[in-house]
Amino acid sequence: MNQSKAPIYEALEKFRKMRIVPFDVPGHKRGRGNPELVELLGEKCVGIDVNSMKPLDNLCHPVSVIKEAEELAADAFGAYYAFLMVGGTTSAVQTMILSCCKQGDKIILPRNVHRSAINALVLCGAIPVYVNPKIDHELGISLGMEIEDVKSAIEKNPDAKAILVNNPTYYGICSALEDIVKIGHKHGMKVLVDEAHGTHFYFGKNMPITAMKAKADMASVSMHKSGGSLTQSSFLLIGENMNKGYVRQIINLTQTTSASYLLLSSLDISRRNLALRGQEAFDRVEYLASYARNEINRIGGYYAFGPELINKNSIYDFDVTKLSINTLDIGLAGIEVYDILRDEYDIQIEFGDLGNILAYISVGDRKQDIERLVTALADIKRRYSKDRTGLMSNEYINPKVIMSPQDSFYAQKESLPIQETVGKVCSEFVMCYPPGIPILAPGELITEEIIDYITYAKDKGCSITGPVDPYINELNVIKGREG
Known part of the structure; x- marks a missing residue:
C-alpha cells in the first residue's frame, strides 16, 4: 500500500477549508465558545476537534477514511488487520482478553502484567493462571516467561483459552515469543501480546521479534509511547485467525462513540512517519x-x-x-x-x-x-551518595490467589487499617504507578511481606494508586473471608 498517504489527516485538511457552520457537538463550536481553550491549544487544534460525520467516517463502523487508515496501519505493521484505539493501550489489552475469554475461562499470563489485563478479568470473569516470573534480585526486576514454566502451565491447564505475554516489559526484557506462540497454537490457545512498549520493534533494524512476525493472534501497541502519536492513542493488531468483525464488536463494548479526531489523525500521521522514516x-x-x-x-x-x-x-x-x-x-x-x-x-x-x-x-x-x-x-x-544498607529492591512479590478477580472485586467488603489486613483477601488493586503492575490485585492474600513493601514504597515517595482510600492507610478486604 502507499504508506505516504494519511487519509484521516487529509480528510481533516479538506474539512478545514469547507467553512461548514457547526450545529453539532462539540459545543465549543471550533473554539468560539471557549476562548481560553483556544489560547491553550491554538485555533488549528481546536478547529479539528470535531464530531464524526460522513466525510470523516465513524470509528465504531468505519467505511471510508478511517477504514483506509486502519488498512494502511495493518500493512505497515505486517498485521492481518489493525484497529485505531483512542482509549489507550488499556482498551487494546482489554479487547484482546475479552475477545478470547468469557466467564470461567482460563487464561495463562505472567503476574507482572499491567493492571489493564487484570481489569479485563474483573470485567469478563476469566480465571488467571499465573506464570510467576523469575526475579533478578540484584536489580529488583521481574524477568520474562520461561518456556518450561509456560509448558507446565499448559499441561496443568489444557483447557485454557489463551496465553498473554508482556513483550517487552517496561525494563526491556523479552520472552521467547516465537516459541510461546508455537506452543500455544499447538494446544489450541490464542496468544496475545501486550506490546505496549514495542512499537519500534516493527520499524527498527536490530530489534527483538515482533508479535505479528512471531504469528501471535493479537497485539496491543502503544503508538503514543515510542511511536510519537498523541497520548492515549494506540493500535490493536490481529492475525488472520481472528474474526475482525467480532473484535470490532468487542471494542465497541467499551470504547467511546465520540472518538477524538486529534487522536485519530495523530495515529494516521505517526504511522506514515514511521513507515517512511x-x-x-x-x-x-x-x-x-x-x-x-x-x-x-x-x-x-x-x-x-x-x-x-x-x-x-x-x-x-x-x-x-x-x-x-x-x-x-x-x-x-x-x-x-x-x-x-x-x-x-x-x-x-x-x-x-x-x-x-x-x-x-x-x-x-x-x-x-x-x-x-x-x-x-x-x-x-x-x-x-551514601551506604545502601536497608534499601529494598524487589518490585514484584509472588502472589497467593484465593479467589478470581471478578468474584473478589464484587464481593461484600470492608475497609480495615492496612496493618490489620494481614491474612485477609484483598478486594481492590494496590500498585505503584508507573509502571502500573499491581502489588495486590483483587482475590489475593495480603501478607506481612506485602504490607512491608507498601509501607516502604510509601515512605520512599512512590505514587501508590488503586485503593479507595487515597492515603493508603486502609485497604478494602473481603468481609469475613480469611486466606
Whole structure:
C-alpha cells in the first residue's frame, strides 16, 4: 500500500477549508465558545476537534477514511488487520482478553502484567493462571516467561483459552515469543501480546521479534509511547485467525462513540512517519540509548543494564532502546533519584521504582538531552551518595490467589487499617504507578511481606494508586473471608 498517504489527516485538511457552520457537538463550536481553550491549544487544534460525520467516517463502523487508515496501519505493521484505539493501550489489552475469554475461562499470563489485563478479568470473569516470573534480585526486576514454566502451565491447564505475554516489559526484557506462540497454537490457545512498549520493534533494524512476525493472534501497541502519536492513542493488531468483525464488536463494548479526531489523525500521521522514516529514526534512538548507557556506567555506582543480561531463557532478548538504570549502589532508591532529577534538575524521568529509574528514549530525543541527564546523575552521585544498607529492591512479590478477580472485586467488603489486613483477601488493586503492575490485585492474600513493601514504597515517595482510600492507610478486604 502507499504508506505516504494519511487519509484521516487529509480528510481533516479538506474539512478545514469547507467553512461548514457547526450545529453539532462539540459545543465549543471550533473554539468560539471557549476562548481560553483556544489560547491553550491554538485555533488549528481546536478547529479539528470535531464530531464524526460522513466525510470523516465513524470509528465504531468505519467505511471510508478511517477504514483506509486502519488498512494502511495493518500493512505497515505486517498485521492481518489493525484497529485505531483512542482509549489507550488499556482498551487494546482489554479487547484482546475479552475477545478470547468469557466467564470461567482460563487464561495463562505472567503476574507482572499491567493492571489493564487484570481489569479485563474483573470485567469478563476469566480465571488467571499465573506464570510467576523469575526475579533478578540484584536489580529488583521481574524477568520474562520461561518456556518450561509456560509448558507446565499448559499441561496443568489444557483447557485454557489463551496465553498473554508482556513483550517487552517496561525494563526491556523479552520472552521467547516465537516459541510461546508455537506452543500455544499447538494446544489450541490464542496468544496475545501486550506490546505496549514495542512499537519500534516493527520499524527498527536490530530489534527483538515482533508479535505479528512471531504469528501471535493479537497485539496491543502503544503508538503514543515510542511511536510519537498523541497520548492515549494506540493500535490493536490481529492475525488472520481472528474474526475482525467480532473484535470490532468487542471494542465497541467499551470504547467511546465520540472518538477524538486529534487522536485519530495523530495515529494516521505517526504511522506514515514511521513507515517512511522509522528505520532511520530508531537507528538514532538505539545510538542515543547505547551512548547514554555507556556514559552512565562510566560514572560508577549506577548500572544501566543492557543486552549483556540475555540468557536465552528468562531474558530471551533485550530492547536496547530501554535505558533502565539501577541506583541502589549509590544508596538511593530509584524513586528518590526520580524525585531529585525532577525537583532539582528539571529532568522528568518515565518512572522510578524501589531500585531503578527508566529514562524513555524515543524519536524526539536529542544528544544534548542525554548529556544533561548524564551530568545530572553524576552530580546526584557526588551530592547524595551514601551506604545502601536497608534499601529494598524487589518490585514484584509472588502472589497467593484465593479467589478470581471478578468474584473478589464484587464481593461484600470492608475497609480495615492496612496493618490489620494481614491474612485477609484483598478486594481492590494496590500498585505503584508507573509502571502500573499491581502489588495486590483483587482475590489475593495480603501478607506481612506485602504490607512491608507498601509501607516502604510509601515512605520512599512512590505514587501508590488503586485503593479507595487515597492515603493508603486502609485497604478494602473481603468481609469475613480469611486466606
